[in-house]
Amino acid sequence: MGKKGKGKGNKLAKMSEEERARYLQMRADQEEETRRRKMQLISMYMKNKLKREDAFGRLNMAKINQEWRSILRQVKIQELRREIVDVETFFQEALKRKDQVIHRLIAHIESTEDMYANLQQSHMENITKIVDTHRERIEFLRRIYEDDKQAVLSEWEQDSAGFKDMHAQKQQQLECVFYQLEETTDTGIRDNHERFLDRCEDLKSGMQLQLEQITSRGEARLEKLWQEYQSVLAGYCQHIEGFYSEYVDLKQRDEEAALQISQQTHEIEHLVDQLANLRLVSEEFYNKQQGQVEQRQSIKQQLTERLQELRTCVEDEMARDHQSFKLMSVESYNALEFLQETVGKGEILIQLSAVCAKMETERERMFQLPEISREIIEIREMDDQQAGVSSDPATDLLKDEVGVVPQMDTFWRRVNNVAVDVACLKQQKRRLESENAQLKAQLQDYLVNLNIANGSNSHIHQYLARRPKSMSVDRVSRLQLQPKQVRSALPTGRRPQAPTPPTFHLHSGRSRVPAFEANFTNVVRSRTLVRGRVELARMD
Structure with a gap:
């Protein structure tokens, strides 16, 4: 560890500051990428696990709901059945009661019908008597009515004749009164009109006198005001005589100013016309510019939409690239x-081949290249010589690949040899197991006889239960051998079988002690060398 740290320190010491920073940054990026991938894998695993848990939870909840609903349905069915039974019994009882009531009502109706018939007969007789009595009374009253009507009609005729005579007299009296009133009214109207005309004449004469008086007073006052005006006007003329020359000068200036104003007015009109023309030109230019602006705005809108589409495409591409990068990271990690x-x-495999190589014989180590590999190498050398091209071992990849072929062939030969050895050992194991079973049976018989002779056999089962360590053999998977397709499986090329040691020995002066030995090799006993089912390679 010290040397490794020292070498790393020397490596960092040899670097410059920039290289060291770049190296440390690269290491930090690698660690960060590794950490990020781990977190992604953990998050993906947790998400998948949560999804599965949610799915199982929903499934279990659906099952629970289904079972609960089925239970509720069964309970509801039982309740409905009980209710149906109760309703049926209640309906039967109610039907019986209704039938009894109906029979009782029918009997009552029959009795009441008889009573109704009797009452109806007596009632009809009474009605007939009453109708006859009323008919007689109506006839009597009709005769009385006719007599009264004749008397009233005679009286009415007499009264109507008297009323007509009285009406004629009253009408004559009213006509006389109307004529008298009309004459009196005409006389009053004529008198009132004459009095009105006299009064109007009096008022008109009085108004004329008042008007003459007012006119005389107004004329005198107007004359006085005119004299005052003349005096004021004379004083004003005397006062403005000094300003007359100035007035004439100002008048000339005014005329000149009026001339200038007329000229300027003409110029203003000309300028107004020019301004109107300029306005028309400016309006045309404005309309043209407005059209250009609208066109440019439409182009701008199109470019904006195109830019938005491009941005969307770029974002989609970036998202797709990001997803691809994530997928590539995950796939690269998996790879x-x-x-x-x-x-x-x-x-x-290399370790196993090294272990197996230690156990190979001299004959098994002498493997030659297969004929096909040799032919390929010879053909390539001949082609290179004809083409005049020198093959570079550093760049000739096919030569390396062809060189691997004999190594793999050797490997598969070794595998086949090992498989055949294992098959032979299995056959030997089966043979030894059969012998072991026979010896166990013989030993059991011997011990039984021995214990019977000694008078005790309680320790037989305990002794048989204790199995020696030499009999604890690891389980080996079964091989499917095809000896016809394997060259090394022929009996001519196999090693001679090792002699089988004796199963047990009898020594003089000692009791017989069983000695069982499986005699398996370490290759068969090892758990790391045989994993799963071993199959032989076929050599065509």
Whole structure:
């Protein structure tokens, strides 16, 4: 650790200030990017988890609601059934009561019908008697009415004749009174008119006298005022004689000013005409400028809309690029993890190949390049010689790829050899297991006989329950072998099987002690070397 820190310090010391700042900034950016990616992954994981929890919560709530509703429906159904039964019983009882009431009412109606018939008969007889009595009375009253009517008509004729005579007399009297009143009214009207005319003459003469008096007084006063005016006018003329010359001069100036005013008026009219023309020109120019302004405003509006569209497109592109960058960051992180995992697997394979290489024999190590790789290399060398091009090992990538082929072929050969070894060891294991089962049965019989001979057999099960450590073998996954397609699986190229040690030994002077041994190699016992199902590589 000290050397590493010292090397890093030396590296920073060798840098300039700008390079050191750039390096530290780069490191800080990398750490920030890593932290940001971690936070993004955590947030994505939490969001997905929350979504799943929400979905499960909604699903569970829907299930609970459904169950609760089904329970409520069942309860409601039971209640409705009970209500239906109660209503049915109540309806039956009410129907019975109604039937009883109906029968009772029918009997009552029949009795009342008989009573009604009797009463109706007696009532009709009484009505007939009353009608006859009223008819007789009406006939008597009609005769009395006719007698009274004749008497009233005779009296009315007498009275009407008397009223007509009286009306003629009264009309003559009224005509005489009307003539008298008309004569009296005409005489009064003539007298009143004569009195009115006399009074009008008197008033007219009085008004003429008053008017003459007022006229004489006004004429005298007017004469006096005229004399005063003449005296004032004479004094005024004497007073303004000194100003007359000035008046003449001012009059000449006034004439000259009037002439100038007329000339200036003419000039003003000319200028007004020019101003009107200029106004027309300015209005035309204003209209033209207004049209240009409107056109430019429309162009400006179009450019503004285009700018807004471009801004929207740029924002969309930036958002899309941002999303792509996020996706690229996540995918790059996933790719890095996948590559790191692949590198880890490759390192494990290298370690496994190194471990397996230690256990290989001399014959297994002597592998040659496959024929196809050799042919490819020879063909490329011949083409290069014919073309006169010197192959650069630093730039010739295909040569490196072709060089990897024999290594992979060697790797798969090693894998196949290991798989065949494992299959052989499994066969040996099965054979040893069968022998072990036979020995266990023999040993159990022997111990049973021995305990029976000694008189006790309580420790048999305890002894059998304790299994030696040599019998604890790790579980190995099953292999699917295809010996016809693997060259190394032929019996000619295999190693001789190791001799099987004796299962148990009998020593003189000692009791028989069982010795069970699985005799498996460390490769089979290791848990790190066999993971999952191993398949052999096919070599065509």
